[in-house]
Amino acid sequence: MSNQPTGAQLVISTLKALGVETLFGYPGGAIMPIYDALAGSGLQHILVRHEQGAAFAADAYARATGRVGVCMATSGPGATNLITGIANAYMDSIPLVCITGQVGTHLMGTDGFQEVDILGITLPIVKHSWLVRDPAEIPSILAEAFAIAKEGRAGPVLVDIPKDVASTRVATSHAATFPQWTPPAPDIAAIRAAEKLIEQAKKPLFYIGGGVEMADASQELRDLVARTGIPLVSTLKGLGTLPTTHELALGMLGMHGTRAANIAVQDSDLLIAIGARFDDRATGKLNAFAPNARIIHFDIDPAEINKLRRADVAVLGDFKIALSALNPKVGPIQKWVEKCKADKWEHRFRYNAPGKGIYAPGLLKTLSEKAGDKFMVACDVGQHQMWVAQHCEFPNNRAHLTSGGSGAMGYGLPAGLGAKLGCPDKHVVTVSGDGSFMMNIQEMATLNRYRIPLKIVLLDNSSLGLVRQWQQLFYEENYSEIDLSDNPDFVVVAKAFNLDAFRITHRHEVDAALDRLLAAEGPTLLHVVIDPRENVWPLVPPGASNADMMEERWDEPLDSY
Amino acid sequence: MNHLIHIELDRLEGSLMRVLGLVERRGFHIDAAELYDLGEKRGLSLTVRPRDPSRNTDTLGLQIDRLYGITRLDADPRAGGKAAAPKAKSKHEIGA
Numbered sequence: 001m002s003n004q005p006t007g008a009q010l011v012i013s014t015l016k017a018l019g020v021e022t023l024f025g026y027p028g029g030a031i032m033p034i035y036d037a038l039a040g041s042g043l044q045h046i047l048v049r050h051e052q053g054a055a056f057a058a059d060a061y062a063r064a065t066g067r068v069g070v071c072m073a074t075s076g077p078g079a080t081n082l083i084t085g086i087a088n089a090y091m092d093s094i095p096l097v098c099i100t101g102q103v104g105t106h107l108m109g110t111d112g113f114q115e116v117d118i119l120g121i122t123l124p125i126v127k128h129s130w131l132v133r134d135p136a137e138i139p140s141i142l143a144e145a146f147a148i149a150k151e152g153r154a155g156p157v158l159v160d161i162p163k164d165v166a167s168t169r170v171a172t173s174h175a176a177t178f179p180q181w182t183p184p185a186p187d188i189a190a191i192r193a194a195e196k197l198i199e200q201a202k203k204p205l206f207y208i209g210g211g212v213e214m215a216d217a218s219q220e221l222r223d224l225v226a227r228t229g230i231p232l233v234s235t236l237k238g239l240g241t242l243p244t245t246h247e248l249a250l251g252m253l254g255m256h257g258t259r260a261a262n263i264a265v266q267d268s269d270l271l272i273a274i275g276a277r278f279d280d281r282a283t284g285k286l287n288a289f290a291p292n293a294r295i296i297h298f299d300i301d302p303a304e305i306n307k308l309r310r311a312d313v314a315v316l317g318d319f320k321i322a323l324s325a326l327n328p329k330v331g332p333i334q335k336w337v338e339k340c341k342a343d344k345w346e347h348r349f350r351y352n353a354p355g356k357g358i359y360a361p362g363l364l365k366t367l368s369e370k371a372g373d374k375f376m377v378a379c380d381v382g383q384h385q386m387w388v389a390q391h392c393e394f395p396n397n398r399a400h401l402t403s404g405g406s407g408a409m410g411y412g413l414p415a416g417l418g419a420k421l422g423c424p425d426k427h428v429v430t431v432s433g434d435g436s437f438m439m440n441i442q443e444m445a446t447l448n449r450y451r452i453p454l455k456i457v458l459l460d461n462s463s464l465g466l467v468r469q470w471q472q473l474f475y476e477e478n479y480s481e482i483d484l485s486d487n488p489d490f491v492v493v494a495k496a497f498n499l500d501a502f503r504i505t506h507r508h509e510v511d512a513a514l515d516r517l518l519a520a521e522g523p524t525l526l527h528v529v530i531d532p533r534e535n536v537w538p539l540v541p542p543g544a545s546n547a548d549m550m551e552e553r554w555d556e557p558l559d560s561y
Numbered sequence: 562m563n564h565l566i567h568i569e570l571d572r573l574e575g576s577l578m579r580v581l582g583l584v585e586r587r588g589f590h591i592d593a594a595e596l597y598d599l600g601e602k603r604g605l606s607l608t609v610r611p612r613d614p615s616r617n618t619d620t621l622g623l624q625i626d627r628l629y630g631i632t633r634l635d636a637d638p639r640a641g642g643k644a645a646a647p648k649a650k651s652k653h654e655i656g657a
Contacts, residue, residue: 119574119575123575123579123582124583124586127627128628128629129575130574131574131575153627302626302646303623303624303627306617306619306620307617307620
């Protein structure tokens, strides 16, 4: 009898059998049987200090490594604390398996202590979910959960396990297998139709989303760009799919995109969307988006086709096959390409900001240059997030980890630690703001506990900068609840968590500070004091067309930073 | 304009909430719903109406197709409706 495994032991053995090495979580009452089985299992469990941190860390681990992220929490508040992280993974199509403890089955539905219907609560933000009632099914359910999380358009799944199910011994259990999913091969006729449109186009343009990276098809895309010579714009999540320094990479499109990218989209006569979903932050006013363009839409998810913009040709299925097979005889587009390049040069970012204060865009550009090929950034949400997207160089994919669809403040610090654990050889840097950083500041304790050598650049403008910017521009300078000037001393706080920490306030300190940060051996925080009046430019006002960008004007001539 | 959608549900935890919630969240009124027994599975016929003209029932159908253990049919299953699109099946049914 005692040789028979419990449901909890099946959870742990199945996770190991499925190849899990690292998971993130926080124990509590209903999940205690699973934590009991975890001890001594050989799995690397990272004890975070808030369940939201576990979900974000697992999400970033998945983004950085291409594997499935795993997080665990107990019932009730433990499970509900995962929710923002689950929603984040859902919005950005990140494969995540979330395991929650649940109260015993006899207590379910009785408003038991720490009981919450986490399966019901998370229905809108998971690909699928299970409430396990038979412990014998645990191996097969977990195998199915991993398969569903990763297959097709990836996303989070949830497995809720009542305490008595986890504690029950099992004589025989179902096998931990589930059929491997193979992406459907694209329809060759659709690829030929796409080639025909490309051959007819005079102003073709690639519009690249995060789906290319998710499909591990970045090399195929790079080859396609090399074959065709067609310029490219990228969504926030698509940055790095093609090196951002590539001559045909026009930058990010949309609300805080580059002028060159938005001009190209508006002028193009053929937009080739690959793994992008016509998100409102990318398109601006939808019916004014790419008004002269026909659309080719490559996607793995049929539900994205024609959802927001009708596709003239849709190519569904495996990007690796589709992009390799696409080989159009591109027409005479040299004038168009030259115009795109000229626009890129003319509207390049400038870094000669007036004054002696630290200019955050310049600092971030320098940071990515110094970190080089191994640079990986985990961003928080706000002005700094947009500055990272605009000014950092990303030579590789899976290097720009950012909360895109969800825009979840608090992502950066736990995401950074998850990414660094997944990719210890990378220069992983969390770029955060003072608002975002406070939302998961407790995870500095996790950095210290495991001595994870994450580097943190904290851009501090003592305010909620992006909200302040919108209030300035669109709410007649009625500044409402954006002042954070009573922030704690972040250097003191970081040191209290046993991190190395230092502060800079002047532009001339930037170079040495970044060198010190990148050379540091342990977890280190660089506190950067910036001007609270600084804004993110350019900006497409909400509800406007991407053709109507607001831009910063300086009197000084263009110069290098 | 009303649209009639026929669905076959595996007997999975939360499947009815899953599909009804999706229809409402994606911008449709549910004007009528009929749930019926199909033996190992359950049938569901929904009369839905878009909340605004931008809501597309074709897209809604594809979003329903993404759900696991839920199969959209081309006609009433009691009259022989078949799956509207090929899709993955969930293995873990909870019994009739």
